[in-house]
Amino acid sequence: xxxxxxxxxxxxxxxxxxxxxxxxxxxxxxxxxxxxxxxxxxxxxxxxxxxxxxxxxxxxxxxxxxxxxxxxxxxxxxxxxxxxxxxxxxxxxxxxxxxxxxxxxxxxxxxxxxxxxxxxxxxxxx
Amino acid sequence: xxxxxxxxxxxxxxxxxxxxxxxxxxxxxxxxxxxxxxxxxxxxxxxxxxxxxxxxxxxxxxxxxxxxxxxxxxxxxxxxxxxxxxxxxxxxxxxxxxxxxxxxxxxxxxxxxxxxxxxxxxxxxxxxxxxxxxxxxxxx
Numbered sequence: 001x002x003x004x005x006x007x008x009x010x011x012x013x014x015x016x017x018x019x020x021x022x023x024x025x026x027x028x029x030x031x032x033x034x035x036x037x038x039x040x041x042x043x044x045x046x047x048x049x050x051x052x053x054x055x056x057x058x059x060x061x062x063x064x065x066x067x068x069x070x071x072x073x074x075x076x077x078x079x080x081x082x083x084x085x086x087x088x089x090x091x092x093x094x095x096x097x098x099x100x101x102x103x104x105x106x107x108x109x110x111x112x113x114x115x116x117x118x119x120x121x122x123x124x125x126x
Numbered sequence: 127x128x129x130x131x132x133x134x135x136x137x138x139x140x141x142x143x144x145x146x147x148x149x150x151x152x153x154x155x156x157x158x159x160x161x162x163x164x165x166x167x168x169x170x171x172x173x174x175x176x177x178x179x180x181x182x183x184x185x186x187x188x189x190x191x192x193x194x195x196x197x198x199x200x201x202x203x204x205x206x207x208x209x210x211x212x213x214x215x216x217x218x219x220x221x222x223x224x225x226x227x228x229x230x231x232x233x234x235x236x237x238x239x240x241x242x243x244x245x246x247x248x249x250x251x252x253x254x255x256x257x258x259x260x261x262x263x264x265x266x
Contacts, residue, residue: 007224014228021229022236023243024255025193026174027200030262032225036218046216052208053222054229055172059200061230065237066194073191077198079151084163084173084199085206091167092210098168107169108263114179115256118189122249 006040013039014054022062027055154185163203173203175259178252189248193240 013035021028029051036047067074162177174196181192240248 007220010221010224011228014225015232015235016228017225018229018232018234019236019239020232020255021174022197022233022238023193023240023248024174024236024252025178025196025240027172027204028229029172030175030259034262036221040218040221042218042221043216046218049216050218050222050225052204053217053219054225055200055204056208057226058229058233059197059204062197062233062237062240063194063201065234066197066241069238069241071190071241072194072198073149074198076149076151076155077195078202080155080159080195081173081199081202083151083156083159084166084177085203087160087163088167088173088203088206089163089210091164091169093167094164095168104169104263107165107171108260110260111175111179111256111263112260114183115253115258115260118179118182118249118253118256120253122246122253125246125249 009039017054018058018061021055021058022065027051028058029055158184159199162199166203169263171259171263172200174200175256179256189245189252190240190243193248193252197237 013032017028017031017035020026020031029048032051032054033044033047036042036050037044040047042050063072063074063077066072158177158180162173162180165171165176166173177196177199178189178192181187181195182189185192187195
């Protein structure tokens with residue numbers, strides 16, 4: 001992909017990812033990393049580091065937008081996230097000692113079950 | 127498995143009123159934050175995919191509030207990650223800038239939609255997203 005086209009695609013994909021992240025309450029790395037590796041031809045490590053730089057401003061802008069609209073509780077969320085950041089460091093250290101492949105499969109199954117349950121709950125709502 | 131009895135409606139907003147605990151980082155919330163952080167560090171996925179289900183299914187938050195809290199929590203979490211390996215890692219600054227340029231506008235649109243969308247479609251959309259992530263992880 002030529003330079004200009006690639007950058008245009010990155011901006012457009014960024015818009016889609018940001019929109020999905022703001023709606024779904026996630027960072028968007030899960031969408032950006034595959035795009036960076038498959039379309040932009042970036043290595044896995046570089047893609048993860050690069051996507052982190054995008055997740056931060058995305059979450060800031062989404063949070064400010066929600067705060068203005070009176071949704072959620074940003075001061076609480078920030079303190080909640082601080083605990084999460086500490087946990088993240090612990091998790092990264094643990095990852096070096098545990099078999100990653102088995103964990104990922106267990107986690108994927110967990111997400112699948114939760115996802116199906118949420119869809120079911122959503123359908124049951126009226 | 128086709129039961130759609132009122133039992134599933136237990137997850138309705140009435141279970142808890144986040145407003146009543148506004149501002150308080152309860153022990154349960156701290157545990158969810160910590161667990162979300164550990165799992166995301168362990169598995170290399172973002173915290174939101176873990177925190178949102180825990181906030182909804184464990185802490186009884188409404189889907190919308192869970193998404194908003196998750197987004198706020200991602201700020202310190204991703205900040206810490208940027209400090210630990212974002213800077214040290216081989217960042218493609220130009221690509222990051224282009225993606226961020228699009229994504230900050232997208233984030234406004236998405237967050238605006240989150241503020242308006244009803245509980246039902248939001249739950250379904252998020253559930254489908256989780257299943258997609260699960261499939262992605264299995265075939266990674």
